[in-house]
Amino acid sequence: QSVLTQPPSVSGAPGQRVTISCTGSSSNIGAGYDVHWYQQLPGTAPKLLIYGNTNRPSGVPDRFSGSKSGTSSSLAITGLQAEDEADYYCQSYDTSLTGSKVFGGGTKLTVL
Amino acid sequence: EVQLVESGGGLVQPGGSLRLSCAASGFTFSDYEMNWVRQAPGKGLEWVSYISSTGVSIYYADSVKGRFTISRDNAKNSLFLQMNSLRAEDTAVYYCAREYPYDIWSGYYPYYFDYWGQGTLVTVSS
Numbered sequence: 001q002s003v004l005t006q007p008p009s010v011s012g013a014p015g016q017r018v019t020i021s022c023t024g025s026s027s028n029i030g031a032g033y034d035v036h037w038y039q040q041l042p043g044t045a046p047k048l049l050i051y052g053n054t055n056r057p058s059g060v061p062d063r064f065s066g067s068k069s070g071t072s073s074s075l076a077i078t079g080l081q082a083e084d085e086a087d088y089y090c091q092s093y094d095t096s097l098t099g100s101k102v103f104g105g106g107t108k109l110t111v112l
Numbered sequence: 113e114v115q116l117v118e119s120g121g122g123l124v125q126p127g128g129s130l131r132l133s134c135a136a137s138g139f140t141f142s143d144y145e146m147n148w149v150r151q152a153p154g155k156g157l158e159w160v161s162y163i164s165s166t167g168v169s170i171y172y173a174d175s176v177k178g179r180f181t182i183s184r185d186n187a188k189n190s191l192f193l194q195m196n197s198l199r200a201e202d203t204a205v206y207y208c209a210r211e212y213p214y215d216i217w218s219g220y221y222p223y224y225f226d227y228w229g230q231g232t233l234v235t236v237s238s
Binding site (some may be wrong): 033047092098101 | 147149156157158159162169171172173174207212221222223224225226227228229230231
C-alpha cells in the first residue's frame with residue numbers, strides 16, 4: 001500500500017482533458033512538501049514530468065500541468081495524444097522516516 | 113548529456129547477495145546526492161536508499177534497512193548498492209536516480225529525481 005494514493009487508471013479520447021489525483025497526509029503533502037510527477041512509458045525508466053508542484057522541465061509540453069492544495073495534488077493533461085499513454089506517478093517527501101521519499105501507486109493512462 | 117548506467121543485476125537465490133553499480137557521466141558526480149529506487153514486476157515505484165554527495169548521510173527504506181548498503185566512489189563517478197540476505201520480495205528493476213540539489217541560499221530541499229538510469233533487473237528465486 002502506497003503512502004500517496006492515486007487512482008489505478010484513467011482514460012480519455014484524443015484531444016480530451018484528463019486529471020490524475022494524488023492524495024497524501026499531514027506527514028507529506030500536507031506538511032508542505034512539494035509534489036513531483038513522473039511519466040513512465042512502457043518498458044522505459046521513469047522521466048521527470050512536473051517538479052515543485054507546478055513546474056515543467058525543459059522539453060515537457062505545456063499540455064501537462066500540476067497543482068497542489070492541502071494534502072492533495074493533481075496532474076492535468078490537455079489535448080490528449082496517443083503518445084501520452086503511460087503510467088504516471090506522484091512523489092513527495094515524508095517525515096515519518098528520515099530521508100524518505102514516497103510515491104503514489106501509479107496511474108495507468110489509456111488513450112481510447 | 114547526463115547518463116546513469118546501472119549494472120550488476122541478475123538471478124540470485126534467496127539469502128544470497130548481489131552488488132549493483134551505477135556509472136555516472138555528463139555531470140559533476142561529487143556535487144549530487146543519489147538514490148536507488150526499485151520497481152517490482154508490474155508494480156509501482158519504491159524508494160530504497162539515499163546517499164549525500166559526500167557519502168556522510170545515508171538513509172534506507174525500512175524494507176531494506178540492515179540488509180542493503182549504499183555507497184559511492186566520487187573519484188570513479190560511481191554509485192553502489194550492496195544487497196545481502198536477499199528475499200523474493202526484493203525482485204525488482206533497480207534504478208539509480210540523481211536528486212536535484214537543494215538550494216543552499218534558501219535552504220529549500222526539493223526532494224525529487226531529475227535523472228534516472230535505465231535500470232537493472234534483480235531476480236531472487238530458487
